[in-house]
Amino acid sequence: MKRLFYLNILVVVAFMMNSCNEQPKRVAIVPDPYPVTKKVDTVDVYFGHAVADPYRWLEDDNSAETAEWVKEENAVTFAYLEKIPFRNKIRERLQQIWDYPKFGVPFKEGNNYFFFKNDGMQNQYVLYKQSSLDAVPEVFLDPNTFSEDGTVALSGMDFSKDGNYIAYSISKSGSDWSEIFVMEVETKQKLEDHLEWIKFSGMSWKDDGFYYSRYDAPAEGNVLKAKNEFHKVYYHKLGTPQDQDVLVYKNDEQPLRNYYAGTTEDESFLILSESEGTSGNALYAKKLDGNQKDFQLIAAGFDFEYNVIDNLGDQLLVMTNENAPKWQLVLVDPQNPESKNWKTIIPEKDEVLQDVSLIGGKIVAEYIKDATSVAYIYDFEGKYLEELLLPGIGSLSGIRGKKDENEAFYAFASFTFPSTVYKYDIATNTSEIYRTSDIDFDPDAYETQQVFYESKDGTKIPMFLVYKKGIHLDGKNPTYLYGYGGFNISLTPSFSIGRLVLLENGFVFAMVNLRGGGEYGEEWHEAGTKMNKQNVFDDFIAAAEYLIKEKYTSSEKLAIAGGSNGGLLVGACMIQRPELFKVALPAVGVMDMLRYHKFTIGWAWASDYGTSEDNEEMFNYLIGYSPLHNLKAGVNYPATLITTADHDDRVVPAHSFKFAATLQEKHTGDNPVLIRIDVKAGHGGGKPTAKIIDEYSDEWSFMMYNLGVEPKY
Numbered sequence: 001m002k003r004l005f006y007l008n009i010l011v012v013v014a015f016m017m018n019s020c021n022e023q024p025k026r027v028a029i030v031p032d033p034y035p036v037t038k039k040v041d042t043v044d045v046y047f048g049h050a051v052a053d054p055y056r057w058l059e060d061d062n063s064a065e066t067a068e069w070v071k072e073e074n075a076v077t078f079a080y081l082e083k084i085p086f087r088n089k090i091r092e093r094l095q096q097i098w099d100y101p102k103f104g105v106p107f108k109e110g111n112n113y114f115f116f117k118n119d120g121m122q123n124q125y126v127l128y129k130q131s132s133l134d135a136v137p138e139v140f141l142d143p144n145t146f147s148e149d150g151t152v153a154l155s156g157m158d159f160s161k162d163g164n165y166i167a168y169s170i171s172k173s174g175s176d177w178s179e180i181f182v183m184e185v186e187t188k189q190k191l192e193d194h195l196e197w198i199k200f201s202g203m204s205w206k207d208d209g210f211y212y213s214r215y216d217a218p219a220e221g222n223v224l225k226a227k228n229e230f231h232k233v234y235y236h237k238l239g240t241p242q243d244q245d246v247l248v249y250k251n252d253e254q255p256l257r258n259y260y261a262g263t264t265e266d267e268s269f270l271i272l273s274e275s276e277g278t279s280g281n282a283l284y285a286k287k288l289d290g291n292q293k294d295f296q297l298i299a300a301g302f303d304f305e306y307n308v309i310d311n312l313g314d315q316l317l318v319m320t321n322e323n324a325p326k327w328q329l330v331l332v333d334p335q336n337p338e339s340k341n342w343k344t345i346i347p348e349k350d351e352v353l354q355d356v357s358l359i360g361g362k363i364v365a366e367y368i369k370d371a372t373s374v375a376y377i378y379d380f381e382g383k384y385l386e387e388l389l390l391p392g393i394g395s396l397s398g399i400r401g402k403k404d405e406n407e408a409f410y411a412f413a414s415f416t417f418p419s420t421v422y423k424y425d426i427a428t429n430t431s432e433i434y435r436t437s438d439i440d441f442d443p444d445a446y447e448t449q450q451v452f453y454e455s456k457d458g459t460k461i462p463m464f465l466v467y468k469k470g471i472h473l474d475g476k477n478p479t480y481l482y483g484y485g486g487f488n489i490s491l492t493p494s495f496s497i498g499r500l501v502l503l504e505n506g507f508v509f510a511m512v513n514l515r516g517g518g519e520y521g522e523e524w525h526e527a528g529t530k531m532n533k534q535n536v537f538d539d540f541i542a543a544a545e546y547l548i549k550e551k552y553t554s555s556e557k558l559a560i561a562g563g564s565n566g567g568l569l570v571g572a573c574m575i576q577r578p579e580l581f582k583v584a585l586p587a588v589g590v591m592d593m594l595r596y597h598k599f600t601i602g603w604a605w606a607s608d609y610g611t612s613e614d615n616e617e618m619f620n621y622l623i624g625y626s627p628l629h630n631l632k633a634g635v636n637y638p639a640t641l642i643t644t645a646d647h648d649d650r651v652v653p654a655h656s657f658k659f660a661a662t663l664q665e666k667h668t669g670d671n672p673v674l675i676r677i678d679v680k681a682g683h684g685g686g687k688p689t690a691k692i693i694d695e696y697s698d699e700w701s702f703m704m705y706n707l708g709v710e711p712k713y
Contacts, residue, residue: 110163123150123688153686277607340637359401485514561588571627588699593626636669
């Protein structure tokens with residue numbers, strides 16, 4: 001099936017810096033008085049339980065009062081940050097190491113090759129085109145021209161089968177809302193086609209148009225917070241206005257479901273995926289030869305996942321976790337789609353199947369083994385041929401090639417291995433370096449190890465540790481503990497510019513593979529969902545206790561961080577064990593577990609969380625760990641810098657607003673508890689380089705100052 005390439009085009013790379021010294025005792029920076037946030041008499045009743053929500057008014061992102069509160073909170077936060085003596089030095093260092101060329105993985109469309117590149121400090125990556133691998137590349141599409149400040153980003157694209165056209169989407173200020181445009185490839189002429197109110201959609205071509213998904217236009221004033229309902233699939237024909245687009249599918253009976261449509265590579269099938277959460281889908285197919293009017297059900301939802309890779313003739317190659325928690329690859333006859341009729345191509349293995357690509361008449365199967373990448377080659381009948389040998393322990397990403405061509409490209413990276421692009425010949429199973437990172441970095445100066453420790457219930461949890469060689473296990477090393485633990489998402493080794501600022505200053509970077517993720521398949525995922533969510537927090541807390549027990553660090557030197565579902569993780573853990581951590585950095589977090597499903601796409605997270613309206617047992621479980629509802633008066637919480645953004649319509653900023661107001665109200669002690677609210681930014685996607693560096697500068701300086709670390713710059 002045609003891939004919908006959502007562009008995650010932040011390449012995180014960096015090189016070695018000077019070591020740090022602990023700074024001597026100093027007079028602590030005291031924040032200005034926190035704003036006195038008004039309270040309202042709002043009470044919700046759940047199964048007879050009254051729950052006060054005194055800061056409910058902060059959910060109104062359009063009110064003048066909320067805007068004033070944001071202004072006052074930012075004033076306190078930035079006044080504090082400006083007093084940190086080395087904040088500007090950290091920013092300067094980040095700017096210095098960021099400034100080198102970064103390349104994405106090349107891919108071929110029609111007769112041309114394309115690749116993304118950032119010269120160094122450009123806010124957005126630029127798409128280049130070349131007629132051959134030896135030709136001089138030319139700028140094809142430059143998102144830096146979309147806006148003066150870089151806050152308009154390229155969010156997706158798809159080329160027509162003949163390579164003559166590209167449909168591409170843009171997003172503004174980090175919002176999930178996007179707009180679609182079309183451009184002729186050879187002339188780079190932008191056509192008049194312009195589509196709006198696109199969200200959670202790709203573009204998939206058929207003949208002289210493409211399929212896409214959208215919502216109806218939201219009411220004025222509710223663009224960034226209203227619940228997203230009644231997702232629909234349309235077909236747009238080039239040269240026609242959007243109001244003439246053909247409605248392909250809608251479901252008036254189910255407002256809280258998403259629909260994604262895509263064609264197979266030869267455009268002979270239209271595939272429709274239906275979902276009501278972040279895991280599990282139903283699958284439908286329609287033959288596009290004009291003889292089939294309606295979609296045919298291939299697999300019912302929503303207990304398992306079904307991902308069509310492509311068609312092999314009149315049959316569909318499907319990757320699924322039905323009867324295979326670690327996934328398998330099967331061949332399905334649409335006329336006899338029942339699972340008893342499937343032909344198994346690649347059976348379930350001990351490793352977790354992550355992705356499948358068809359290249360040069362063969363199957364490339366990507367797996368995760370203990371949170372690192374491995375890859376194997378099979379023929380179309382499922383016969384194992386050989387292993388794709390990778391440069392080491394790390395992460396394979398972005399393998400791109402054609403079903404009938406031997407040439408392909410992929411990228412490989414690890415914690416101390418900068419992202420490197422390889423050219424791959426599947427006929428000979430050989431790889432050669434195509435583009436390296438032009439960065440002055442010595443990987444031999446650092447060490448990576450993977451440890452396994454016991455969580456509260458005895459489960460073995462893996463964790464990566466990265467640090468300078470020669471570390472002393474004396475309990476004095478500043479440590480940055482990062483986790484996520486949700487939505488079947490796997491954390492694997494990657495190379496980060498921002499992180500290396502910490503490593504060169506003596507930090508231990510610890511990344512833990514918590515339950516709730518996808519590192520060990522669906523059972524591992526489910527062990528961190530709904531009534532098992534506390535396992536995720538227990539795993540994270542146990543990671544901190546392990547680091548302290550093994551004398552990597554101490555509570556006074558330990559910072560915890562995570563974003564989105566990881567922000568929930570940090571919020572819950574800093575409340576359950578406030579004495580265990582010195583610094584907490586919850587980013588764009590889900591903090592109100594009783595109302596998260598009432599905003600934008602939040603309802604789709606119920607597959608992981610459950611909702612407060614399901615039943616009394618689920619309500620009691622959610623309110624038992626919800627960060628907003630478990631802050632207690634008189635507690636000395638860790639030094640906390642909450643981060644969010646005004647255009648975050650994934651996890652609306654009201655989560656962080658209400659959490660910050662409550663934390664500032666109830667916190668007792670000298671630790672600062674602040675909130676940093678970015679403007680013209682969203683959940684993280686498409687954020688310009690300038691804003692990324694500003695955010696790193698503020699987070700790192702806040703963390704270092706409160707851990708007693710003085711960088712040598």
